[in-house]
Amino acid sequence: MAERDLSERDPLEDFEPREITLNGTRKLTFVAGSGPAVIVMTEMPGISPYVGRFARFVRDAGFTVWMPNLFGDPGRPISIGYGVKEIAKACVSREFRAFASNESSPVTQWLRALAAHAHPLCGGKGVGAIGMCFTGNFALSMMLEPAMLAPVLSQPSLPFFNGAGMHISPEELRAVRARLDEEDLTVLAYRFEGYPFCKAARFAAYEQALGDRFKGRVLPDSAAAPGTPMRPHSVVTLHLIDREGEPTRKAVDEILEFFGTRLRDGSCEA
Numbered sequence: 001m002a003e004r005d006l007s008e009r010d011p012l013e014d015f016e017p018r019e020i021t022l023n024g025t026r027k028l029t030f031v032a033g034s035g036p037a038v039i040v041m042t043e044m045p046g047i048s049p050y051v052g053r054f055a056r057f058v059r060d061a062g063f064t065v066w067m068p069n070l071f072g073d074p075g076r077p078i079s080i081g082y083g084v085k086e087i088a089k090a091c092v093s094r095e096f097r098a099f100a101s102n103e104s105s106p107v108t109q110w111l112r113a114l115a116a117h118a119h120p121l122c123g124g125k126g127v128g129a130i131g132m133c134f135t136g137n138f139a140l141s142m143m144l145e146p147a148m149l150a151p152v153l154s155q156p157s158l159p160f161f162n163g164a165g166m167h168i169s170p171e172e173l174r175a176v177r178a179r180l181d182e183e184d185l186t187v188l189a190y191r192f193e194g195y196p197f198c199k200a201a202r203f204a205a206y207e208q209a210l211g212d213r214f215k216g217r218v219l220p221d222s223a224a225a226p227g228t229p230m231r232p233h234s235v236v237t238l239h240l241i242d243r244e245g246e247p248t249r250k251a252v253d254e255i256l257e258f259f260g261t262r263l264r265d266g267s268c269e270a
Contacts, residue, residue: 006050006053029068030074031067033058033062036264037121039066039130041068041111046070054240061256063263070107099160101167104141104168108138115127115142116145119147127147128149128259133157136154149185163201164202166205192223192235198233220247223241225248236248236252
């Protein structure tokens with residue numbers, strides 16, 4: 001496949017757009033591939049060409065990608081102004097609680113329903129999910145859905161302005177920890193060392209809550225792709241160096257292996 005220009009709009013022409021209604025709420029969701037389901041939750045400001053690239057990595061590794069449009073204009077390139085606008089809109093949306101510690105964003109209920117919807121269509125042992133930045137913690141709350149087996153948290157940034165805060169209710173957190181222990185499951189997480197919205201204190205809070213079920217990976221800022229207008233934060237998208245041996249590419253490969261180990265078994269009929 002020819003390399004795409006990630007500074008240009010991604011038409012997402014190789015994804016099937018589906019209007020999916022769950023819990024009384026309809027969301028446009030982009031679906032592609034075959035094999036066990038993996039839910040790719042976009043970072044701010046939306047499904048950018050970089051997020052599209054990562055979703056294709058997942059698809060090409062033998063999974064069915066389900067990529068809901070949670071905010072933004074699907075396929076639009078990243079810009080500072082666009083990002084600020086979408087963050088502001090999300091921060092006042094009833095679906096998200098960007099500043100709340102010890103609470104879960106309501107949208108995670110829809111995402112859990114999406115996992116339950118996708119699993120019987122795609123087969124396998126269960127469903128994987130990855131959240132990024134603004135959505136980074138959502139895969140943890142999704143573990144309340146029995147079909148969810150492989151959660152990945154990439155630079156989880158909520159709650160804003162509380163570096164050690166956790167964007168999940170205590171009751172949900174206890175239920176997730178119990179399930180991880182009972183079913184011998186783990187949570188993968190990634191961040192760049194210097195990212196101000198996901199500091200060491202946040203990973204320390206996860207480690208305290210989840211023990212050795214939490215597998216945190218910290219990349220040096222020097223491992224980020226150079227020449228971007230933003231400081232290193234997006235491990236698998238904007239700051240990925242897609243080259244063998246690079247720490248960010250190793251992170252992508254580890255995530256794909258994690259999905260494969262947890263999910264493979266059966267075929268997809270999506």
